[in-house]
Amino acid sequence: MEEKRASELVLSEGKVYHLDLGPEQISDTIILVGDQFRVELVSSFFETIEHQIQKREFICHTGTYNGKRLSVLSTGIGTDNVDIVLNELDAVVNIDLEKRKEKTEKKSLNFIRIGTCGALQTNVPIGSYILSEGAVGLDNVAHFYNIPFSEAENNFREALEKHISLPDSIRPYFCESDEALTKSIENHPKIKRGITVTASGFYGPQGRQLRLPLRTPDLNERLMDFQHEGKHIVNFEMESSALFALSKALGHRATTVCLAIANRPNGDFLSEYHTEMKELIGFVLGEI
Numbered sequence: 001m002e003e004k005r006a007s008e009l010v011l012s013e014g015k016v017y018h019l020d021l022g023p024e025q026i027s028d029t030i031i032l033v034g035d036q037f038r039v040e041l042v043s044s045f046f047e048t049i050e051h052q053i054q055k056r057e058f059i060c061h062t063g064t065y066n067g068k069r070l071s072v073l074s075t076g077i078g079t080d081n082v083d084i085v086l087n088e089l090d091a092v093v094n095i096d097l098e099k100r101k102e103k104t105e106k107k108s109l110n111f112i113r114i115g116t117c118g119a120l121q122t123n124v125p126i127g128s129y130i131l132s133e134g135a136v137g138l139d140n141v142a143h144f145y146n147i148p149f150s151e152a153e154n155n156f157r158e159a160l161e162k163h164i165s166l167p168d169s170i171r172p173y174f175c176e177s178d179e180a181l182t183k184s185i186e187n188h189p190k191i192k193r194g195i196t197v198t199a200s201g202f203y204g205p206q207g208r209q210l211r212l213p214l215r216t217p218d219l220n221e222r223l224m225d226f227q228h229e230g231k232h233i234v235n236f237e238m239e240s241s242a243l244f245a246l247s248k249a250l251g252h253r254a255t256t257v258c259l260a261i262a263n264r265p266n267g268d269f270l271s272e273y274h275t276e277m278k279e280l281i282g283f284v285l286g287e288i
């Protein structure tokens with residue numbers, strides 16, 4: 001295997017550059033959250049914490065919950081950050097950082113994103129837990145890689161592209177979550193399973209209009225009434241498409257569960273959700 005150059009595998013004092021992590025400092029199951037302050041909320045459930053680090057918006061705590069080693073890491077907002085997080089976590093486990101060479105034996109990580117989202121169906125009230133069976137990417141991260149999308153994933157994307165007319169410059173992609181990981185956290189009365197749309201922004205890209213007019217004003221209605229082989233779109237958030245696509249390509253497993261803090265068709269928004277988020281975290285940790 002060829003040695004990765006300093007500008008390609010970017011390290012700082014032997015650790016991956018943005019996350020400041022090395023191989024001993026992460027577990028095989030990693031909880032990903034967008035908000036950096038949610039890391040402490042997750043690790044407040046741990047009985048021990050062995051490692052804590054922060055660089056920029058990336059905070060990581062590694063410890064144990066019910067005797068099981070777990071890490072929790074903040075990604076910050078957006079799929080551009082997910083590109084950094086997934087590539088660097090994969091490098092930590094699958095590249096020998098000292099020799100700068102890919103390892104022969106690869107490790108597979110489990111990623112569970114616990115986020116917030118906006119529901120896109122009238123019958124999914126704020127406070128629901130939305131579990132992603134797959135994510136439509138309206139961002140462009142996956143377009144820079146060869147992702148082994150399945151025929152079913154390509155068919156879903158094609159059907160969606162026919163249903164919504166997006167500006168020519170936006171090319172959606174679709175990637176499923178890991179079914180076994182998804183199933184492991186589906187047993188809760190507040191859980192609704194469905195398809196997530198990962199947007200490249202919070203306002204216009206999610207059909208929110210403040211002062212700027214929108215180029216696709218009926219985007220949300222189009223997404224809400226789309227269905228393909230019994231699958232419906234249920235929510236908007238900003239990370240899962242890249243998380244699922246890069247995990248698939250790198251041989252990792254990923255799923256997402258989000259607390260609905262907005263309901264777009266009903267016009268509702270929950271700005272203070274600490275208690276609801278704590279309950280969701282407690283549920284997920286108890287299941288994995």
Ligand SMILES: O=P(O)(O)O[C@H]1O[C@H](CO)[C@@H](O)[C@H]1O
Pocket residue numbers: 033034035076077078114115116117202237238239
């Ligand atoms: O609460 P988090 O995990 O950050 O998730 C959602 O909230 C942010 C937008 O407010 C985006 O990151 C979106 O995906």
Ligand SMILES: O=c1cc[nH]c(=O)[nH]1
Pocket residue numbers: 116117118119202206236237238261262
């Ligand atoms: O409406 C919402 C709420 C949370 N996160 C999003 O990306 N959108």
